[in-house]
Amino acid sequence: MKFFDTHAHVNFNAFKDDGEAVLLRCLQAGLSVVNVGSQYSTSKRAVDYAHKFENFPKAKPSEEGLAFGGDNPISPISPLNPLDSKSLNLLNQKPLEPLSPFNPLNPIGIYAAVGIHPVHLKKGSFTHVDPEELTEEEIPTTGEIFDYGKYLELARDEKVVAIGEVGLDYHHFEPIDDIEFLKNLQKETLLKFIDLANEVQKPIMIHCWGVKSSKELDHTRTDAYDDLLEILEKHPVAKRGIIHSFIGSYKTANSFIALGYKLGLNGIITYGNGYDRLIREIDLKNIVLETDCPYLTPRPLERGSRNEPLFVEQVAQKIADVKNISLEQVANQTWKNACEILGL
Numbered sequence: 372m373k374f375f376d377t378h379a380h381v382n383f384n385a386f387k388d389d390g391e392a393v394l395l396r397c398l399q400a401g402l403s404v405v406n407v408g409s410q411y412s413t414s415k416r417a418v419d420y421a422h423k424f425e426n427f428p429k430a431k432p433s434e435e436g437l438a439f440g441g442d443n444p445i446s447p448i449s450p451l452n453p454l455d456s457k458s459l460n461l462l463n464q465k466p467l468e469p470l471s472p473f474n475p476l477n478p479i480g481i482y483a484a485v486g487i488h489p490v491h492l493k494k495g496s497f498t499h500v501d502p503e504e505l506t507e508e509e510i511p512t513t514g515e516i517f518d519y520g521k522y523l524e525l526a527r528d529e530k531v532v533a534i535g536e537v538g539l540d541y542h543h544f545e546p547i548d549d550i551e552f553l554k555n556l557q558k559e560t561l562l563k564f565i566d567l568a569n570e571v572q573k574p575i576m577i578h579c580w581g582v583k584s585s586k587e588l589d590h591t592r593t594d595a596y597d598d599l600l601e602i603l604e605k606h607p608v609a610k611r612g613i614i615h616s617f618i619g620s621y622k623t624a625n626s627f628i629a630l631g632y633k634l635g636l637n638g639i640i641t642y643g644n645g646y647d648r649l650i651r652e653i654d655l656k657n658i659v660l661e662t663d664c665p666y667l668t669p670r671p672l673e674r675g676s677r678n679e680p681l682f683v684e685q686v687a688q689k690i691a692d693v694k695n696i697s698l699e700q701v702a703n704q705t706w707k708n709a710c711e712i713l714g715l
């Protein structure tokens with residue numbers, strides 16, 4: 372079985388000590404990964420990681436302590452880092468041109484996406500509260516300024532399969548923020564990244580979360596999705612893309628599907644039955660899997676433990692359970708969907 376984690380952040384500091392080992396065990400397990408940049412530095416690191424593993428299994432990863440050397444056959448899957456006891460058991464628009472045909476021979480690999488997360492357009496910090504408000508974390512933000520030339524250079528790299536993450540985040544505004552100013556800045560930046568995606572003819576990886584509600588994530592917060600739909604209708608991305616970490620309603624999902632987008636589902640769908648109806652009613656061919664690791668660890672893994680790409684299987688299992696189909700069907704179809712939308 373092959374899985375595709377279309378949105379991971381092994382390029383983030385949470386993996387600074389063992390990122391290469393984590394990616395290596397993904398490849399050994401038959402899992403492809405897109406590491407997604409949230410600012411220039413992490414975008415660059417995502418591209419560097421993709422090249423480090425481009426000749427898998429022939430290449431010899433550079434760092435010490437990895438499970439196999441250059442000339443050895445692929446070793447069996449190495450045990451997961453001990454997270455907790457449970458994880459050890461896991462092992463209408465004008466018509467657009469068609470996407471590239473699916474190539475069944477496409478290789479398992481580590482890929483990159485390059486972008487600026489909307490929260491990084493502001494300099495300061497925001498409070499990250501997980502959807503069930505169990506953990507709270509102060510995350511510093513950089514006040515990134517988009518440099519088209521520097522991103523164009525990264526975007527042209529053959530291992531870069533999507534432009535992003537970029538988009539609208541009305542969820543993490545703080546009371547002192549100039550909200551109208553930040554919303555406009557996010558929209559302007561998104562438009563520039565749409566230009567970039569169209570220049571290099573690659574799909575876009577969109578982050579879109581609505582305003583903060585007093586309780587957990589819910590289906591009623593459509594403001595950011597409404598703004599995003601308007602932008603994508605007026606400024607089409609030729610190769611479409613992925614609405615990652617989708618948390619909208621069935622109706623909103625259908626609007627994006629009609630535009631040719633795939634919906635990225637992650638651990639959030641395992642936190643209860645709030646998304647079961649969406650999963651049941653959306654055709655599997657419109658879904659791609661993701662982890663958004665190190666965040667959003669899926670159940671039944673321990674909440675608050677570090678998420679990693681291998682745990683995408685738990686997201687797939689939830690979809691299989693709700694749709695009453697096999698895990699293998701979910702793996703195969705979502706792999707195909709990911710390859711199609713990412714042009715692999």
Ligand SMILES: [Zn+2]
Binds near residue numbers: 536578579615616
């Ligand atoms: Zn995101």
Ligand SMILES: [Zn+2]
Binds near residue numbers: 378536663
């Ligand atoms: Zn992300």
